[in-house]
Amino acid sequence: MKKIVEFRGVHKSYEIGSQVIKANNDVNFEVLDGELCVIVGPSGAGKTTILNLLGGIDTVDEGSIIVAGKDISKLNKKELTLYRRYDVGFVFQFYNLMPQLTALENVELASEICNAKSNVVDVLKQVGLESRINNFPAQLSGGEQQRVAIARALAKDPKILLCDEPTGALDIEIGKQILTLLKDTAKINKKTVIIVTHNLAITEIADRIIQVRNGKVVNIEINENPKPVSEVDW
Numbered sequence: 225m226k227k228i229v230e231f232r233g234v235h236k237s238y239e240i241g242s243q244v245i246k247a248n249n250d251v252n253f254e255v256l257d258g259e260l261c262v263i264v265g266p267s268g269a270g271k272t273t274i275l276n277l278l279g280g281i282d283t284v285d286e287g288s289i290i291v292a293g294k295d296i297s298k299l300n301k302k303e304l305t306l307y308r309r310y311d312v313g314f315v316f317q318f319y320n321l322m323p324q325l326t327a328l329e330n331v332e333l334a335s336e337i338c339n340a341k342s343n344v345v346d347v348l349k350q351v352g353l354e355s356r357i358n359n360f361p362a363q364l365s366g367g368e369q370q371r372v373a374i375a376r377a378l379a380k381d382p383k384i385l386l387c388d389e390p391t392g393a394l395d396i397e398i399g400k401q402i403l404t405l406l407k408d409t410a411k412i413n414k415k416t417v418i419i420v421t422h423n424l425a426i427t428e429i430a431d432r433i434i435q436v437r438n439g440k441v442v443n444i445e446i447n448e449n450p451k452p453v454s455e456v457d458w
């Protein structure tokens with residue numbers, strides 16, 4: 225399999241007043257095409273910073289990020305907007321759906337913005353929501369809202385799916401259903417899926433586990449025998 229993501233010597237600091245926080249301090253790792261990768265570490269380790277840099281929401285201070293052969297740290301603002309729009313899909317802990325739009329409309333909007341060819345209803349069926357497509361987010365459970373968010377990301381047909389604590393707001397059973405959907409997205413739909421979490425149990429389902437602490441990668445593990453989601457517990 226070929227490399228789809230590579231971080232090379234990535235540094236990112238934030239300044240609050242006179243204090244400088246090194247959120248990413250020489251981060252290096254790679255992810256192969258089609259892998260399910262879990263980035264794990266304690267609160268404040270720099271996980272969301274990695275995802276924001278990889279997703280083009282934020283820019284590096286130093287180093288490069290290569291995505292599908294393109295160095296996104298060299299893109300100008302306009303190119304970065306196009307990269308965010310077409311190449312990456314985002315899934316967040318608190319779903320971030322538009323409250324005034326139905327499930328269908330939330331997914332349609334994303335699909336229209338990037339001229340995606342996916343059939344929106346089919347994508348909602350794929351995430352198991354065919355009977356709820358005309359409901360508003362407030363009428364859906366947390367797990368159902370997260371399915372809409374995943375459908376929204378998948379409708380763009382992105383190269384990589386970036387998920388920040390996607391099960392963080394869900395109870396264990398619903399969280400496992402969402403992880404199953406994300407694992408299927410990697411294995412059946414052949415997308416590269418990167419999940420950020422503080423939950424070590426989730427690492428057992430991954431092909432690649434990247435541990436971060438204090439802004440650094442402290443361990444990288446290739447898991448030859450990832451567990452089915454049904455076998456993990458927390």
Ligand SMILES: Nc1ncnc2c1ncn2[C@@H]1O[C@H](COP(=O)(O)OP(=O)(O)OP(=O)(O)O)[C@@H](O)[C@H]1O
Nearest residue numbers: 238239245247266267268269270271272273274422
């Ligand atoms: N926009 C910002 N301004 C200032 N400091 C920031 C900003 N974003 C992140 N930080 C700091 O950078 C460090 C890494 O933050 P990050 O959000 O990447 O951690 P995390 O691993 O995602 O943590 P959590 O598990 O709590 O979400 C933290 O010390 C955080 O306070």
Ligand SMILES: [Mg+2]
Nearest residue numbers: 271272273388
């Ligand atoms: Mg975070």
